[in-house]
Amino acid sequence: MAVVQYLGFVFLLGFVQGNPLSEGSPAFIEDLRNARIVAGWEAQDGQIPHQVNVRMVNAAGGVNSCGGSVIHHEWVITAAHCVANRFTFVVRIGLTNLTRPEYVVETSKKFIHPRYIEIIAGVQTDDIALLGLDRYIPYGPFVQPCRLQNSETRNVDYTGVRFTVSGYGLTDDLVNGGASSEILRWVHLRGISNAECLRWYPNSGIVQEQTICAEYYNNTAQSSCQGDSGGPLTIVDVDGKPTMVGVVSFGSSAGCNSPFPSAYVRPGHYHDWFAEITGLNFDWKSEDLEASQSSEEKTSEEDSEEEQRDKPIVVDFFLR
Template sequence: MDGNNYIKGCCGKHSSISATITMKAVNVCLLLVAIAQAHAADWAQVQPVYRDRPTFRVASHSKIIGGNIATPGQFPYQVGLFIDGSGFCGGSLISDTVILTAAHCVDGIRIFEAHLGAHDIYDMNEPNRVIVISTDGVAHENFNPATIDNDIAIVRLGFPVGGFGISPVRLPAFSLVNETFSGDRVRVSGWGRTSDATSGVSPELKYVDVSVIDNSQCQAYYGNIINESKICVDTNGGTEGTCHGDSGGPLVIQESDGEYTEIGIVSFGSVDGCESGFPAAFTRVTEYLEWLEINAGVALRP
């Protein structure tokens, strides 16, 4: 039986389906339904406190909202996480056995289906894709959903993963703990929605380059919910940035040696929408280096 015919059947367009359908086809169908249903459950939203927006430096136009399509294998650390079969988050591979993501993607969740080496999240036949099922998610013990503090978590895979297009991203050195990154150009990637009007995640992995703003500028929007454990970026009037489905994904900076280092985890945006022009907020990874050493078992640079 043609896989496309089966997908149509499971979505209610055809009722007679052969009993010889393979379990793989069933899983593909259920996964595609989960993708179609993935929505705001993954995306923490905050009511802006102030609506008089400061003036930000206008960044060059590159858009995950309407964004740039990644080249297959461009982000070997990128992970797609299907959570309890009904939600979707991003993540990053930080060792061959551990995924880094947001606590609000892990808190209360039982089953994680991690897709590594993926480009088109709908295409289960991609040759380099590795899929791992895990029930070992660990949110930060002090995660606070009300203030979105300590929005960091890991998912342990149970065995090493690797292969073409699959490798960990570098974590910050301890020497970067006091670095604010304000004004730096950074990059975020994910399968999140490409606009407020869309209802599902993007089929293809996308990315956007954005600029870090001072926390004081971000507080001008969100108030004191912005603290030292968070990092914000300018969304260039709502034309660049993250959206539903990007939560937990990596914000990286290219260091002087040419390597990319993850400095943020997609955390929250404004209830006014992804295209509202409000900043996007991330968990500041440099605040959690000791936590990562202990819980993820990773060795970090001095």
């Protein structure tokens, strides 16, 4: 078993939670993948206004970084493995550049899902957590909450659906001299079924109904990676706005440039727990969204007709 020093941590390359590591085995993204959104693009200001950056401090004073999303003025959603066995968190909000956030909030209020075993940490099925913020964060052009997948669509098969995943990290592998990116990056991925995902991870007991898996969209290098954990996987919903259908959790020990899919936790499975922790209801009905979209389209059509009525009649005198 080899011991590797990587990004300030020592890892045993050979076993994760007692299971042999192979190219087809799930691996803790923060330990075993290169740190970046791979083969993606830099985000523009306000493009992904729910994205946050979370810096975590452990008992020994070590610091590492994850992603997360604003879901309310005082709440952020992230991955459980990002906050497990860590005690202080610095959340940067309203940013595409890490050096210029609109808000910086320090908090120690973490809530890990009860089925996730914190002392073990690492790759687990219910890899989801909430951070309570110590101040009220107002919304604006660069800060907006992300709508969570609702409970009625929690088990939808997203095979072939185009996703967007975003986060921060290295611009290239460490061995190639890559440096940490200050700019938020994003990339498209394509959904695959859990049955297909299990063909890539045949010995995994982690891929369950709470899991979404996604592969590259049109370039096998496209993926989420270390530093992206806890960040949002979104779709464009019927109203043209993003809905978070996954929280970045794990990928393959083969590396993020490999064609192996990455895995995400479906927030639609956890609405009862969200309500218990926050006192807020993040669930919603798909029919309400469709009705709202229909109403907006009708209003737009009426506005368009009114604009046409108000326009002066233009006559082409050459056609008499």
